Structure formats: structure tokens, C-alpha cells
Amino acid sequence: MTYQILDAPALQSGGASSQRADVLRRRRAGVAFALRRYGLLAGFLALWQIGAMLGWINPTVFPPLDRIIAATWTGLAGGALLDDIAISLQRSGLAYAAAVGLAIPLGLFMGQIRAVEQALDPILQFFRQTSALALYPVFILLLGLGEASKVFVIFWATLFPILLATIGGVKEVDRKLIEMATSFGAPRGTIFRRVVLPASLPSIFVGLRLSATTALLLLIAAEMIGANKGLGFQVMNAQYNFQIPQMFAAILLLALLGLTANAALVWLQRRLCRWADLAR
Amino acid sequence: MDGIGTIGRGEVTVRDLSKSFTLNGRRLDVLRNLHLDVRGGEALAIVGPSGCGKTTLLRVLAGLERPDSGQVRIDGQSMEGVGTDRSVIFQEARLLPWLTVLRNVAFGLEVRGVTRAEADRRARHCIRLVGLAEFEAAYPRQLSGGMAQRVGIARALAVRPRILLLDEPLGALDAMTKLTMQEELARIWREEKVTMILVTHDLEEAIYLADRVLVLPKDRGDVPQLIEIDLPHPRDRSAPPFVALRRRLMAGFGLH
Known part of the structure; x- marks a missing residue:
């Protein structure tokens, strides 16, 4: 329902191969986005878990x-x-x-x-x-x-x-x-x-x-x-x-x-x- | 869009109109004892240096500003405040950003209690008239300045006014868009047969669109001038009579 750019001509659609490449590219972009957005949080949680298990941080205060x-x-x-x-x-x-x-x-x-x-x-x-x-x-x-x-x-x-x-x-x-x-x-x-x-x-x-x-x-x-x-x-x-x-x-x-x-x-x-x- | 002729012709009579503002404690006479007769169906342009009161005059005619004294009659009847017989096109499009083009154009009708179906029908007609039929469902921020102003024009036309009041409607547009919109306004005015009162600072625009040009002087002591533009429509900006008129008008402002 939202047209963003009204004056731009519609994108040329290519053959099947370019369509597959398109899907692939989009998936890669999605992964990159998730990594950018949640990568740091995931790293923090992983560090907590590993740190508590290996005793880097006090597991009685920060349990795994x-x-x-x-x-x-x-x-x-x-x-x-x-x-x-x-x-x-x-x-x-x-x-x-x-x-x-x-x-x-x-x-x-x-x-x-x-x-x-x-x-x-x-x-x-x-x-x-x-x-x-x-x-x-x-x-x-x-x-x-x-x-x-x-x-x-x-x-x-x-x-x-x-x-x-x-x-x-x-x-x-x-x-x-x-x-x-x-x-x-x-x-x-x-x-x-x-x-x-x-x-x-x-x-x-x-x-x-x-x-x-x-x-x-x-x-x-x-x-x-x-x-x-x-x-x-x-x-x-x-x-x-x-x-x-x-x-x-x-x-x-x-x-x-x-x-x-x-x-x-x-x-x-x-x-x-x-x-x-x-x-x- | 007929039926306009039967209600009234959109004649405006201004008698002894005065309006002043107080600015920093000083009284400023913007309009003093102004007389003006606008014929029904005519296109009148109001020009003058900034501060001459042209916008104030238009706002008084719109009912957005109260005059200190004097009288405004529309088709012989005394005017009180805003009315269904007039609509205003402002310098900015003033569209409601949360409404689509269609709902924006129907807005004026809806606030006047027209049913939704009828409002939509008339709005669609006016959107077609300004050439935006494909953009009915678009939102204002998706439109260019010229397109947004067309929506504003369609909204003003949708309520079927007898008198269209335009306050520097093309002043904020770029030069190219402005020329196209001037042609558009000329066409709409011919098709809709409304009285059009246009405030502008663009002398060429005034000559291109108007039957008569009212020149308001900067000095309140001087008399306003009315200049007949007796050229056939559609007008040719480079025709010798057009150029001559423009030169005469510009000379009046001390420009060459």
C-alpha cells in the first residue's frame, strides 16, 4: 500500500537465474542485518555463559x-x-x-x-x-x-x-x-x-x-x-x-x-x- | 459542475474597507478605505510591493480576518466570516499528512456534512481535473511540491465555490513547475467558470491569468490602480501586447 518513490520506473525484472541470485542476495543481507543488530547481544550472552562455566566471573553472583x-x-x-x-x-x-x-x-x-x-x-x-x-x-x-x-x-x-x-x-x-x-x-x-x-x-x-x-x-x-x-x-x-x-x-x-x-x-x-x- | 450560475455569479463588492494591525505598539494601516468591484466569473490579480496589504485583503475576503470597518458583499449579500461560497488555496498546500490524496480532497466536503459517497465522487472528479487520478491513494509526503499544490487546488474546487481565493499559490514552486501550473490554473478557471481572486508577486503571472490587475500601492496615500488585461485566452507570454503590458506594469514598480 506504500509507494515510496512514485516517479521511479519499475525495476527491470530479469530471468530466473537473476531471480535466484536476488533471493540469495536478500538472504545474505538478512543474515548480515541480524548479525549487525543482535551480534553484540549474542556475544555478551555467550561470554557470560562461558565465563561463568570457566570461572572467569564469580558464578555465585553471576550463575551460568x-x-x-x-x-x-x-x-x-x-x-x-x-x-x-x-x-x-x-x-x-x-x-x-x-x-x-x-x-x-x-x-x-x-x-x-x-x-x-x-x-x-x-x-x-x-x-x-x-x-x-x-x-x-x-x-x-x-x-x-x-x-x-x-x-x-x-x-x-x-x-x-x-x-x-x-x-x-x-x-x-x-x-x-x-x-x-x-x-x-x-x-x-x-x-x-x-x-x-x-x-x-x-x-x-x-x-x-x-x-x-x-x-x-x-x-x-x-x-x-x-x-x-x-x-x-x-x-x-x-x-x-x-x-x-x-x-x-x-x-x-x-x-x-x-x-x-x-x-x-x-x-x-x-x-x-x-x-x-x-x-x- | 453546473449549477454555479444559478446560485449567484460570484460578484464581490468591497466598500470602505479598512484594516490595521498593531506592531510593536505602533498602529499600522494595512488597508484604508478600499473600494473594489469584482465581476462574477472574472479573474482578478492583486499585486503590489510586500506590505501593501494584498494578502490581508485576501484573508478578509476569505473570512479569516475581520476588517476594522467597511463592508464586503458577495452577490449582494453581506459577508460574515468564512462561507461555503468561497474557498482558499494557500501558498503551501496545507494537506493533512495522515490522509490520502482522495481523503484530503474530500476533507472540505466532509466537514461541511456531505455524505462520504458523494464527497468521494466529487473529490475524484476534482482529482482528475488536476491530473492526479493515479495518485488518489498516495500520502502527501510521497508527492512533489507541485503535485501537493494540485491536491490543494482540487480540495478547494471540490466544494464548488463561487469564488476561489488564491494566496500566492505558486510562490513556493520552482520555475518550471510554476509555468505548468499557471497553464493549469488558466484551464481550470475557464472550465469551472468561477470568480478567481489571485494574490501574487509575479507580474507575469498576473498578466497571464487575470482579466484585470489591481495594483495596491505601498504608500497608503496613493490610489490603487486597476489595469485591464484585454488579451485573448490562452495567452502567449511572448506576444508583443503581452510583453508591452508587462513592461508597463514593471515600470510602475520602478523595474525595467
Whole structure:
């Protein structure tokens, strides 16, 4: 569905032999790309495994990868870690959804009305610069050590990136496009729906992706204090009990969770903002 | 594309129009007591040195700018703000990058509440008119500057305006594309029989396209001049009368 270069003549197609050469060349290019992109990661993992096995690095602190993977598998198959994943997802998911639900509508509103934005910007900047972790004790005092304070600290930290990105997106909508829509007699609501909203989507996604990372970061911190379940708790707990493979298993799962969340957002962004240049 | 003649002919009457801006605390009279009669179906070019108020005049006519005083009537009726009888072609194409060419051209119709099927039908007609039928499904960033501007023209035509307002529509295009687009505009104007008001800084373009050229003076004290271009269409840029007119107009600006 995408024509990249409209004026270029179609490539001349050759015979069968050149077609085979083409397939071969493409396969080679694919291998080269995979090597360029994942080669370093693969090398790092191989070095870890070999290093731990041969004793180059302390295997009690860095156990070989096969033991970490085995511990992950045991935890998942036995269902022990599944509970932790579920509760972690629930905490971060709830907080993230609440932040998205509040920040996007509020940001769209604030970005449109200059007076509101100007009045609220200083306080927003102040809150944003106040680390959510520093405020966590305050939230615990207010909401207790249970679920509420954990969800709230994640909510607090994820709210601002989305809010500021949304406001920024709305403010940066090309005035000329809005004027164009006005010249066709479009009412305010239509201009918002058909011009302002689509134009600010790429910026909103920047906030969404930033916040998804923050959500997982804060999740771990929150679960390390006063929790008895969750992946963050498992990291701490395994370390206390010197179950180092189990500790790494929880860390591995957290990393996978982050990668999955980001991949999902990238996929959604590609679908919704196909027209915009993706930053890559 | 008939039916235009029955609604009104696209006559514009401007009476005592004044508009000023405040710039760095200083009041700047851009237009002062301007009178102008644009005949229905005529092509009027507005030229003048920068700062003479030609774009401001066009924006007032479009309803994008409010005059301080004075009156604008369209086919005898007083004009209030933007209206369905006019559409604007800007210097930049101003296409929505997330919409295809077809959806961009249909945009003006859709915001006016035309059904999707009817909007598509009219949009397709106008896309053909500007010669972009093969690019209906393309996105704006896949188009060249000239092609994008054609889409902007198609979008303005799709709403079937009585009056087409053009704000230096070819100013950002390269010289070759500009010549082609001038011919294109002349053809579209003849076929669509709309009133065309064109702001330009290109005197040759004004003579090539317009029935009359309004020259706005830089000095607000001077009187605007109206020059009849009594040459047959399509015009030949190298014909002696054309060259003579261009020389006369350029001399008026102190150019030789």
C-alpha cells in the first residue's frame, strides 16, 4: 500500500537465474542485518555463559545462563512466578491505565486553551521534577503500605510524561492546518477531531512509551518496600535467601515485560501513525 | 459542475474597507478605505510591493480576518466570516499528512456534512481535473511540491465555490513547475467558470491569468490602480501586447 518513490520506473525484472541470485542476495543481507543488530547481544550472552562455566566471573553472583533459564522455567511451570507476574501486571497496569485515562484528555484540553496551560505549567514542572520515589513515603503515610500506595506511586510517575507529551503535541499542531480547516467552515469540534487529535498522536505516543518504561521501574521500587508478592519482591526475596538464579529469573522476566510493553506500543503506533516518520 | 450560475455569479463588492494591525505598539494601516468591484466569473490579480496589504485583503475576503470597518458583499449579500461560497488555496498546500490524496480532497466536503459517497465522487472528479487520478491513494509526503499544490487546488474546487481565493499559490514552486501550473490554473478557471481572486508577486503571472490587475500601492496615500488585461485566452507570454503590458506594469514598480 506504500509507494515510496512514485516517479521511479519499475525495476527491470530479469530471468530466473537473476531471480535466484536476488533471493540469495536478500538472504545474505538478512543474515548480515541480524548479525549487525543482535551480534553484540549474542556475544555478551555467550561470554557470560562461558565465563561463568570457566570461572572467569564469580558464578555465585553471576550463575551460568542455563541455570537462570532453568530457574525461570521451574518458576513459570510450577506456577510460583505466574502469581508474581499477575500481581505485578495488575499494579502497573492499573496505574498506567489510570494515568493514560487522565493525562490524555487533560493534556488535550490544556494544550488547546492557552490560559489553562500557562496557569498549570509551573505546577506541572514542579511536580515533574519531584521524584516519585522521594514522595513514596508520603504516599505510604497517606494510603498505607497496601496496594493503594503502590499503585498510586506508579500512577504519579507515569502521569507526567504522558501529560506533558500530550500538551506539547497539541501545542505544536501546525496552525496553518487549523486555519485551512477553518477556511472550509469546520466547527471547533471537527477541527479538534480531524486535525488536532491526529496531528498530536505521534507526540502522545512518545509520552506513552516513556511512561511504560517508568511504570515498570517504579513497580520494582514499590514492590521492594512492604510487599510479599510481585516480581520486584521476588528479586529482593531471592537475594535475601541467596537464591541467585531465582533472582536473575525475576530480573529476566521484568526485562521481558518491558520489551513486550514497548513492542506493543510500537505496534500500535505504527498502526495509528503510519503516515508519520517513525523515529528509527 | 453546473449549477454555479444559478446560485449567484460570484460578484464581490468591497466598500470602505479598512484594516490595521498593531506592531510593536505602533498602529499600522494595512488597508484604508478600499473600494473594489469584482465581476462574477472574472479573474482578478492583486499585486503590489510586500506590505501593501494584498494578502490581508485576501484573508478578509476569505473570512479569516475581520476588517476594522467597511463592508464586503458577495452577490449582494453581506459577508460574515468564512462561507461555503468561497474557498482558499494557500501558498503551501496545507494537506493533512495522515490522509490520502482522495481523503484530503474530500476533507472540505466532509466537514461541511456531505455524505462520504458523494464527497468521494466529487473529490475524484476534482482529482482528475488536476491530473492526479493515479495518485488518489498516495500520502502527501510521497508527492512533489507541485503535485501537493494540485491536491490543494482540487480540495478547494471540490466544494464548488463561487469564488476561489488564491494566496500566492505558486510562490513556493520552482520555475518550471510554476509555468505548468499557471497553464493549469488558466484551464481550470475557464472550465469551472468561477470568480478567481489571485494574490501574487509575479507580474507575469498576473498578466497571464487575470482579466484585470489591481495594483495596491505601498504608500497608503496613493490610489490603487486597476489595469485591464484585454488579451485573448490562452495567452502567449511572448506576444508583443503581452510583453508591452508587462513592461508597463514593471515600470510602475520602478523595474525595467
